[in-house]
Amino acid sequence: MAIELKQSVKLSQQLVITPQLQQAIKLLQLSRLELTEAINQEMQENPVLEELPEAELEPEQLARHTDEAEGVKPQEKEDNYEDLDWEKFLDQYEDLRYTGMSAGGAGAKNPEEELPQVDATLSKKITLSDHLFWQMRLSNFTLEEEQAGSLIIGNLNDDGYLTAELELIAQESGQSIETVENVLYRIQSMDPVGVAARSLKECLLLQVKQFDDIDPMIEEIIEDHLTRLQNKDYRSISRELKVSVPRIKEAVKFIQGLEPKPGRPFSSEQAEYITPDIYVYRVGDEYAIVLNEDGLPKLRVSPYYRRLLKERGKESKVAREYIQEKLKSAVWLIRSLHQRQRTIYKVTESILKFQRDFFDKGIAHLKPMVLKDVARDIEMHESTVSRVTAQKYIYTPQGIFPLKFFFNSSIETNEGGSVAAESVKDRIKQVIDVEDPKHPLSDQEIVDKLKDQGIKIARRTVTKYREMMGILSSSKRKQLL
Numbered sequence: 361m362a363i364e365l366k367q368s369v370k371l372s373q374q375l376v377i378t379p380q381l382q383q384a385i386k387l388l389q390l391s392r393l394e395l396t397e398a399i400n401q402e403m404q405e406n407p408v409l410e411e412l413p414e415a416e417l418e419p420e421q422l423a424r425h426t427d428e429a430e431g432v433k434p435q436e437k438e439d440n441y442e443d444l445d446w447e448k449f450l451d452q453y454e455d456l457r458y459t460g461m462s463a464g465g466a467g468a469k470n471p472e473e474e475l476p477q478v479d480a481t482l483s484k485k486i487t488l489s490d491h492l493f494w495q496m497r498l499s500n501f502t503l504e505e506e507q508a509g510s511l512i513i514g515n516l517n518d519d520g521y522l523t524a525e526l527e528l529i530a531q532e533s534g535q536s537i538e539t540v541e542n543v544l545y546r547i548q549s550m551d552p553v554g555v556a557a558r559s560l561k562e563c564l565l566l567q568v569k570q571f572d573d574i575d576p577m578i579e580e581i582i583e584d585h586l587t588r589l590q591n592k593d594y595r596s597i598s599r600e601l602k603v604s605v606p607r608i609k610e611a612v613k614f615i616q617g618l619e620p621k622p623g624r625p626f627s628s629e630q631a632e633y634i635t636p637d638i639y640v641y642r643v644g645d646e647y648a649i650v651l652n653e654d655g656l657p658k659l660r661v662s663p664y665y666r667r668l669l670k671e672r673g674k675e676s677k678v679a680r681e682y683i684q685e686k687l688k689s690a691v692w693l694i695r696s697l698h699q700r701q702r703t704i705y706k707v708t709e710s711i712l713k714f715q716r717d718f719f720d721k722g723i724a725h726l727k728p729m730v731l732k733d734v735a736r737d738i739e740m741h742e743s744t745v746s747r748v749t750a751q752k753y754i755y756t757p758q759g760i761f762p763l764k765f766f767f768n769s770s771i772e773t774n775e776g777g778s779v780a781a782e783s784v785k786d787r788i789k790q791v792i793d794v795e796d797p798k799h800p801l802s803d804q805e806i807v808d809k810l811k812d813q814g815i816k817i818a819r820r821t822v823t824k825y826r827e828m829m830g831i832l833s834s835s836k837r838k839q840l841l
Contacts, residue, residue: 379692383692383693383696384696384699384700385747386398387696387697387700388699388700388703388744388747388748389747389748389750389751390751391637391750391751391752392635392637392652392655392656392752394751395656395700396655396656396657399656399657399659399693399697400657402689402693403657403659406686406689406690406693407662407665407686408661408662408665408683408686408687408689408690409659409660409661409662409690409693410659410660410661410662411657411658411659411660412658412659412660485626485628486626487626487628488516488518488520488555488623488626489513489514489516491551491626492513492516492547492550492555493510493513495550495551496509496513496547496550499546501543501546504533504534504535504539505535505539505542505543507533507534507535508529508530508533508535508539508540508543509543509546509547511524511529511532511533512524512529512540512543512544512547512556513547513556515529516555516556516623517623518623518627518628519621519622519623519624520552520554520555520556520557520563520621520622520623520624520626521556521557521558521559521563521623522544522556522557522558526540526541526544544556548566552619552622552623552625552626553566553567553570553619553622554566554567554618554619554622555622555623557622560586560620561582561583561586563620563622564582564586564615564618564620565579565582565583567618567619568582568618574614575610575611575614577601577603577607577611578611578614578615580601581597581601581608581611581612581615582615584600585597585600585601589612589615591835591836592835592836592838594608594609594612634753634760635652635753636652636753636754636755636760637651637652637704637752637753637754637763638650638651638652638704638705638708638752638753638754638755638763639651639652639754639755640708640712640719640754640755640756640757641757642719642757647712647719649705649708649709649712651701651704651705659690659693659694659697661687661690661691665683665686665687668683669683669684669687703740703744703748704748704752706738706740707734707738707745707748707749707763708754708763709738710734710737710738711729711734711754711763711766713737714727714729714733714734714737714766715727715729715766718756718758718766719756719757719758722758723758723782723783723786724783724786724787725783726766726768726780726782726783727780728768728769728770728778728779728780728781729766729767729768729780730767731745731746731749731767748763749762749763749764749767750763750764765782768780768781768782769781771784771815771816771817771821772815772816773814773815773816775814779815781825784810784815784817784825785825785828785829787810787813787815788806788810788822788825788826788829788831789829789831791806791809791810792806792826792831792837795837797837797838797839798838798839799838800834800837800838801834802834803819803822803823803826803833803834804819806822806826807819807822810822
């Protein structure tokens with residue numbers, strides 16, 4: 361059979377993600393900080409957008425005027441910007457802007473009251489390396505010793521431990537191993553005590569040697585019985601050293617006062633403060649949902665470019681097309697921001713409806729819930745709900761939680777019902793909090809305690825939840841002192 365070429369017409373339908381939809385999806389999953397950065401970036405790239413000092417319109421008014429200006433009826437939400445008459449658009453709606461969900465324009469800045477940025481008022485924190493180099497410069501180090509000392513200090517981790525082999529340091533510095541060992545000894549005598557140690561044992565011994573009048577048994581315990589000390593096997597240590605258990609406990613009490621991480625005071629890690637995206641306040645018997653708009657730029661279309669587009673001046677066709685394209689991008693961004701805030705509000709409202717008992721009484725009353733429950737309630741896709749709840753935090757009367765916190769699996773109860781996994785974690789913590797420190801509960805004993813409360817759970821699940829909460833095993837929770 362001969363092979364031949366033919367042309368045919370085929371009609372088909374396919375789902376196309378428009379640029380506006382792509383932008384809306386991207387904005388929906390951004391955290392509050394990332395959203396602020398994205399808006400500022402867009403303002404730098406789009407000259408049509410500018411920040412509004414004070415909000416003047418309600419979001420509902422903005423949405424209504426935007427639809428009317430585009431000739432879109434309320435029941436029609438199809439965005440068709442290709443055939444839009446931008447001059448007519450600007451005549452019908454003079455002031456397109458994004459002013460947030462709150463009428464008062466919370467977060468708007470007064471130019472006369474602007475203060476310096478926080479980072480401009482902070483001093484540089486002294487690091488462990490700075491502290492040691494300062495001491496080394498005050499000491500009588502030769503040039504060769506300084507080279508070896510610089511490599512030693514440069515190879516300390518955040519906890520103050522030396523992570524490089526002395527042979528490698530000697531090779532890199534071109535010094536003998538004896539010189540490097542001598543420099544290490546001098547650095548280990550610096551502040552903080554225990555710095556530049558190569559192991560926990562060496563770190564503790566360096567600190568113990570700073571004391572003149574001390575029980576020699578303490579050094580012996582650290583030298584030979586550190587593993588047993590970690591497991592709190594005091595009786596075994598007592599038998600080995602042939603001393604009484606009370607004397608061992610006194611030595612352990614002293615060792616517990618030593619610093620296992622000498623570099624901790626110079627740590628560069630800083631606390632990360634969470635700013636909630638949503639606030640839920642209790643007002644009487646009801647709850648009020650407030651979106652956090654503080655710090656988000658309030659946007660509007662620049663009057664200058666709006667006027668330039670309306671006036672048929674001497675600008676070229678290319679310039680007009682450029683302004684129209686940037687205006688289209690500005691409209692997309694403003695509408696996407698409003699859609700993002702409305703969606704977050706709807707999801708929060710649905711969570712509040714499902715988890716009312718949690719808001720009233722606390723974590724113990726948290727109910728099992730999945731994304732599908734909220735998606736079905738607000739008539740949106742699960743992926744949309746997942747994006748809304750990503751990297752966002754909510755303030756509640758019970759504390760601050762990530763939105764993902766409210767979606768968790770269920771654990772069966774003896775009565776055939778179910779309880780949320782987070783609620784079970786909270787009960788495990790409560791059981792451990794009231795245990796006898798000298799006789800901590802094993803995971804199986806915790807299972808039995810929860811069974812008495814009507815919760816059916818396996819021992820391995822208790823172990824998993826305990827580790828997720830950072831709670832040690834029963835042998836390491838034991839306190840004999």
